[in-house]
């Protein structure tokens with residue numbers, strides 16, 4: 001049910017940010033630099049000032065331009081702040097007069113990365129995506145690798161190039177080799193793509209040499225964002241064997257500015273899809289670790305795909321437990337990409353590579369057609385969980401492509 005707020009725009013049944021959501025971000029205005037805030041309707045509550053005014057029950061955790069210090073405090077602190085903010089913003093709140101002057105219109109704010117990204121790992125957890133890409137890259141007989149049903153496959157990406165939504169992205173340049181060419185060449189990417197993913201944010205760390213259970217991993221997760229793992233398919237096809245993607249996915253990864261907390265998504269938790277083969281015990285769960293979140297992709301304002309987070313074969317908790325299983329230390333601010341989320345049909349896929357089957361069937365964008373991304377194109381991911389009379393939304397993760405830089 002919708003929790004009603006005294007901020008009228010938060011009571012809109014189709015709004016992304018009702019009181020049920022309370023997502024955390026970092027924003028700046030003409031008056032002051034980047035600071036912590038929470039979204040409510042079309043407003044942002046300035047949490048740096050709210051904390052200074054003694055309204056949040058926290059002490060010095062919300063003054064930095066990132067949520068890392070607060071995330072490191074752990075689930076009890078997370079729950080206490082959420083409870084406190086719900087009280088302050090609920091219809092009939094006693095503190096309304098103290099809170100109201102600390103609200104900023106979202107339209108007048110600029111959003112920044114909500115966390116200092118410690119490290120970025122990208123997984124491969126959608127069976128349909130893995131099957132499609134495997135078929136295109138390696139042939140139908142080798143579509144799904146033999147380890148896929150047993151291991152959440154991933155690779156270590158680059159935290160340095162994770163950017164917030166609305167950041168413009170330069171077309172990458174790199175090395176490719178045309179089909180029958182003897183020598184590779186170097187130049188602008190010709191098959192530039194998106195990947196629709198959900199990013200899980202690690203709140204509390206784990207120690208080197210100490211694996212965690214899936215239940216512990218679930219408790220470590222602070223929240224989720226939309227994530228676009230921009231991909232240069234022509235670079236990828238040439239460079240990826242035997243160590244996996246490298247420069248093809250290292251030039252930009254965009255995330256949405258608002259962290260939707262695990263608490264806000266709890267009413268939408270669903271089990272992972274049925275196992276096709278039993279998992280080894282360390283990857284099993286006895287809780288629903290997936291979420292029913294509707295996702296979509298827009299290209300230049302036209303919706304080209306719709307899918308759902310439920311498609312993921314491995315939940316973030318399973319990925320995190322696997323990540324720590326060797327003894328790898330996980331850090332506050334680690335970002336785990338889910339892997340591209342794809343459904344059964346081209347209009348339910350999370351990449352243009354799949355939607356156009358390798359560029360063979362162009363998309364119709366209302367008169368214009370596209371296979372891969374052209375300079376100036378704008379790609380947007382959206383997502384929300386649908387409740388009864390309200391939604392818990394992620395907002396948008398968007399980016400415009402600029403021409404390639406000069407290169408030697």
Ligand SMILES: O=C(O)/C=C/C(=O)CC(=O)CC(=O)O
Pocket residue numbers: 122123124125126129130133134137195197229240245249338339340
């Ligand atoms: O199958 C491959 O060789 C590569 C697949 C990918 O594109 C890697 C990736 O980013 C994983 C994902 O997003 O699902």
Ligand SMILES: [Ca+2]
Pocket residue numbers: 122123195197229337339340
């Ligand atoms: Ca990816």
Ligand SMILES: [Mg+2]
Pocket residue numbers: 157228229230249250251252253
């Ligand atoms: Mg990337």
